[in-house]
Amino acid sequence: MTLKRIFLALFLLLLVAIPAAAQGGDPAAELQKELWCPICQGIRLDVCEQQVCEQMRELIDQELAAGKTKEEIKQQFIEFYGPVVLGEPPREGINWLAWIVPILLAVGGLALAGWMTHSWSRRSQLQPAPDTTLDSATEPDPYLSQVEREIEDL
Amino acid sequence: MADLGYIALALAFIITLYGLAVSLLGGYRGDEVLITSARNALYVVAGLVAISTIALWYLFITNDFSIEFVASHSERSLPTFYRFSAMWGGQDGSLLFWLFILAIYSTVFMVVEWRRQVRRRPYMIATLLAVHLFFLAVVLFAANPFERLWVLADGSTQAALFRPEGASLFIPADGMGLSPLLQNYWMVIHPVFLYLGYVGLTLPMAYAVSGLVSGELDNRWSKDVRVWNLIPWMFLTIGIIMGSQWAYIELGWGGFWAWDPVENASFIPWLTATAFLHSIMLQHQRGMLKVWNVSLAFISFWLVVIGTFITRSGIIDSVHAFALSNVGPMFLSFIILSFALFMYLLWQRLPQLQSDSELDSMLSRESAFLYVNVLFIVAAFVTLFGTVFPIISEALTSTKIAVSAPYFNKVDGPIFLGILVLMGIGPLLGWRRSSSDMLRKSLLPPLAMALLVVAILIMLVTRHWLPLLGWGLSALVLGTILWEFFRGAQARRRSTGEAWPLALLRVMARNQRRYGGYLVHLGVVMITVAIVGATSFQSNLKTSIRLNETVELAGYSFTYTGLEQEKFSNHDAAIANVLVKKGDTVIGTLRPRMNFYTAVSGRDMGPTTEVGLRTNLHEDVYVVFNGWEQDGNLGAFEIFINPLMLWMWIGGLVMVGGTLFAVWPMPRAATRRVRATAVAQPAS
Numbered sequence: 119m120t121l122k123r124i125f126l127a128l129f130l131l132l133l134v135a136i137p138a139a140a141q142g143g144d145p146a147a148e149l150q151k152e153l154w155c156p157i158c159q160g161i162r163l164d165v166c167e168q169q170v171c172e173q174m175r176e177l178i179d180q181e182l183a184a185g186k187t188k189e190e191i192k193q194q195f196i197e198f199y200g201p202v203v204l205g206e207p208p209r210e211g212i213n214w215l216a217w218i219v220p221i222l223l224a225v226g227g228l229a230l231a232g233w234m235t236h237s238w239s240r241r242s243q244l245q246p247a248p249d250t251t252l253d254s255a256t257e258p259d260p261y262l263s264q265v266e267r268e269i270e271d272l
Numbered sequence: 273m274a275d276l277g278y279i280a281l282a283l284a285f286i287i288t289l290y291g292l293a294v295s296l297l298g299g300y301r302g303d304e305v306l307i308t309s310a311r312n313a314l315y316v317v318a319g320l321v322a323i324s325t326i327a328l329w330y331l332f333i334t335n336d337f338s339i340e341f342v343a344s345h346s347e348r349s350l351p352t353f354y355r356f357s358a359m360w361g362g363q364d365g366s367l368l369f370w371l372f373i374l375a376i377y378s379t380v381f382m383v384v385e386w387r388r389q390v391r392r393r394p395y396m397i398a399t400l401l402a403v404h405l406f407f408l409a410v411v412l413f414a415a416n417p418f419e420r421l422w423v424l425a426d427g428s429t430q431a432a433l434f435r436p437e438g439a440s441l442f443i444p445a446d447g448m449g450l451s452p453l454l455q456n457y458w459m460v461i462h463p464v465f466l467y468l469g470y471v472g473l474t475l476p477m478a479y480a481v482s483g484l485v486s487g488e489l490d491n492r493w494s495k496d497v498r499v500w501n502l503i504p505w506m507f508l509t510i511g512i513i514m515g516s517q518w519a520y521i522e523l524g525w526g527g528f529w530a531w532d533p534v535e536n537a538s539f540i541p542w543l544t545a546t547a548f549l550h551s552i553m554l555q556h557q558r559g560m561l562k563v564w565n566v567s568l569a570f571i572s573f574w575l576v577v578i579g580t581f582i583t584r585s586g587i588i589d590s591v592h593a594f595a596l597s598n599v600g601p602m603f604l605s606f607i608i609l610s611f612a613l614f615m616y617l618l619w620q621r622l623p624q625l626q627s628d629s630e631l632d633s634m635l636s637r638e639s640a641f642l643y644v645n646v647l648f649i650v651a652a653f654v655t656l657f658g659t660v661f662p663i664i665s666e667a668l669t670s671t672k673i674a675v676s677a678p679y680f681n682k683v684d685g686p687i688f689l690g691i692l693v694l695m696g697i698g699p700l701l702g703w704r705r706s707s708s709d710m711l712r713k714s715l716l717p718p719l720a721m722a723l724l725v726v727a728i729l730i731m732l733v734t735r736h737w738l739p740l741l742g743w744g745l746s747a748l749v750l751g752t753i754l755w756e757f758f759r760g761a762q763a764r765r766r767s768t769g770e771a772w773p774l775a776l777l778r779v780m781a782r783n784q785r786r787y788g789g790y791l792v793h794l795g796v797v798m799i800t801v802a803i804v805g806a807t808s809f810q811s812n813l814k815t816s817i818r819l820n821e822t823v824e825l826a827g828y829s830f831t832y833t834g835l836e837q838e839k840f841s842n843h844d845a846a847i848a849n850v851l852v853k854k855g856d857t858v859i860g861t862l863r864p865r866m867n868f869y870t871a872v873s874g875r876d877m878g879p880t881t882e883v884g885l886r887t888n889l890h891e892d893v894y895v896v897f898n899g900w901e902q903d904g905n906l907g908a909f910e911i912f913i914n915p916l917m918l919w920m921w922i923g924g925l926v927m928v929g930g931t932l933f934a935v936w937p938m939p940r941a942a943t944r945r946v947r948a949t950a951v952a953q954p955a956s
Contacts (some may be wrong), residue, residue, distance in 0.1 A: 121442045128542055130931075151424075152678075154676055154678075156673060159530075159532050159533075159674070159676070160530040160531060160532045160674070160676040160677060161525060161530070162527075163527075164812070164814070165525040165526055165527070165812070165910065166525075167898060200671060200672060200673075201671065201672075201673045201674075202672055202673060202674045203674075204673075204674065204678070205674050205675075205676040205677060205679065206674070206675060206676065206678040206679035206682070207661065207665060207673050207675060207680045208673065211669065212665060212668045212669055213665055213669075213673060214620075215661075215664075216657075216658065216661050216665070216675065216679065217683075219654075219657055220650075220654040220657065220658075220683045223650050223653055223657075224647075224650050224654075224687065227646040227647070227649065227650045228643070228646060228647075230417065230646065231639075231642050231643050231645075234642060235639040235642060236634065237639075238627075239633055239634050269686045
């Protein structure tokens with residue numbers, strides 16, 4: 119089947135191409151995008167107009183010139199201004215909650231949906247339910263059934 | 273006028289109490305006279321709220337600065353246009369405005385539903401009046417916009433409804449002015465749509481609660497409630513998109529969504545309302561998820577109240593601001609009480625809310641709807657959790673943290689990608705049961721399209737995984753939508769022999785809900801494409817430019833050609849002229865500006881910026897003017913090139929168009945025939 123071959127070729131192309139994705143750039147610009155204004159809510163350092171952010175940007179340039187790494191400079195800001203500059207809860211102590219709870223919610227929710235579909239489909243196999251719903255009683259849709267038939271015929 | 277407004281509110285409060293009692297009693301006894309009286313009470317309350325709202329508008333228009341709310345949110349030089357919107361520039365007025373919209377919605381709702389929902393109607397009235405009662409109480413007792421300013425005997429001023437002892441009325445010569453950030457046309461209409469969305473979610477809740485109380489728990493409501501959810505959902509969508517448009521052009525930071533608490537408060541109920549409009553289809557088609565649907569209708573409303581509480585009580589800024597007014601505690605009590613009451617009603621009716629049918633297969637449209645529902649709800653609660661987390665963390669560790677975009681992007685991002693996957697696959701699955709063979713067949717064209725798009729992107733645009741994933745999934749969803757349109761038109765052509773365009777239009781008109789939904793999905797795809805483009809490929813440059821000198825960014829050149837000053841009624845503007853060229857082609861002159869407001873509140877805030885913007889389908893050229901030195905010989909600018917931003921606004925329009933298409937009443941012969949059969953053979 120030709121479609122399958124095209125499909126396979128595209129997939130192989132992806133596998134070859136993705137690892138080639140290059141990284142790198144200006145560390146000062148990267149740091150400015152990774153840090154957040156310590157006084158205003160939700161404004162990134164590189165676009166913030168506050169004076170304190172202007173000073174932080176200058177400091178980044180100076181420290182990079184002095185040979186410090188990005189991580190060191192980040193730590194320096196965290197010590198000085200607190201974890202606020204991260205724009206996200208630091209992964210330590212009670213703040214781990216902020217990261218764990220969403221994962222628990224997502225896993226729990228999906229597990230619940232999985233369990234619901236599983237148990238429903240098992241029950242219905244044991245005992246087929248009569249179809250008494252509104253739509254099939256009042257609105258048989260010839261076009262939709264036609265569409266569904268078309269799919270089967272494809 | 274202030275007295276009229278206040279008296280109208282007080283009367284409305286009393287009549288609401290009466291109507292609430294009478295509707296419940298009437299429902300209990302089945303007494304039509306009482307129920308009719310309760311309905312009339314609702315209409316009277318709505319009229320009184322309207323009078324009160326108009327009174328406040330009148331006070332704004334006539335500059336009555338003896339009223340504290342007017343004095344602190346307006347000024348003589350404020351253009352009339354903004355005096356209207358000053359109503360929602362502060363807490364007290366916005367709560368009254370909320371009440372006003374609730375009154376309008378409730379009236380329309382009861383006029384429409386009065387004959388249709390005979391069993392539910394007393395409890396619909398009671399639910400609506402209960403919500404009225406709460407907001408009336410807040411406006412009357414905690415956030416009254418009609419309070420006057422008084423000078424006390426000791427010379428200090430105080431806002432109060434009635435004259436404190438020994439005090440005299442204080443009328444300031446001019447008001448403090450409206451926050452300059454709100455003086456933008458988007459800010460005039462964006463809150464209106466947001467409120468229309470927010471408040472409208474009361475109606476599905478009223479449907480759900482009245483069903484629980486009256487015991488009318490069959491599947492009919494899934495059809496009737498649809499429009500009452502879709503219309504507010506559409507308004508909320510418009511409100512959110514307009515809000516991001518405002519943030520984009522007014523805040524001058526090159527972005528459109530900051531995940532701040534106010535934005536999140538509007539987004540969280542949008543997520544659950546979206547979940548509801550999907551899950552209600554499961555009940556409509558298969559009689560499933562009854563408890564889930566009733567709960568979602570309530571939760572969307574509940575999250576609206578929580579969102580209002582979070583943003584209006586000041587609890588996010590500081591835990592201490594909470595105790596400063598009674599608004600916070602009142603909201604908190606209402607949140608807890610309404611939840612407890614709803615849970616009680618639900619628990620009572622649980623045995624009657626069993627599913628009519630079972631799931632035939634784990635691979636079916638039903639299960640796709642179920643999974644997408646879970647993802648929407650998880651996204652809503654995760655966003656809510658992140659929004660309130662700074663309070664929890666500060667209370668426990670006493671260290672301030674920030675929960676902004678990096679957090680929400682990491683946490684919500686994967687969920688939204690999951691939703692995109694389901695948007696691509698779900699529509700291809702049949703109701704009841706799909707064979708994996710059939711799914712593979714119908715998924716092949718969209719999947720091939722997605723892979724082709726990714727391959728082209730890799731060759732021509734980027735190799736970063738994030739945009740490739742985002743755009744790849746967008747292509748998958750787009751492929752699915754196009755494939756569905758194609759198959760629908762093809763099926764119709766086979767049976768009628770119509771030409772392609774006609775077949776497509778006819779099949780869409782016959783299945784408004786289905787194809788309207790796909791149009792909405794198309795809008796979501798456009799917005800996704802824009803978000804991925806603008807966040808992954810934004811270029812920016814912060815620079816100072818000398819007069820008549822040029823800087824370059826992303827293939828454009830920017831020449832600073834001069835500074836102009838302009839005077840307006842309540843502000844002065846400094847406008848920079850920046851000539852933009854792409855290569856040798858002149859694109860035009862952008863005029864980013866700084867506004868200096870003259871009112872007290874404006875001086876407190878410092879200048880605001882308004883960006884110079886050149887937009888096209890490909891990218892936005894966005895210039896912010898940040899100040900000048902040396903008499904304007906040196907200008908400070910920040911320049912952004914934001915790819916694909918226009919698609920965000922087009923996508924929003926397509927979403928609205930799709931929703932309207934889905935709900936638009938079409939008086940067609942075919943529809944009438946179906947109705948006639950439905951009447952002749954009522955559903956069992």
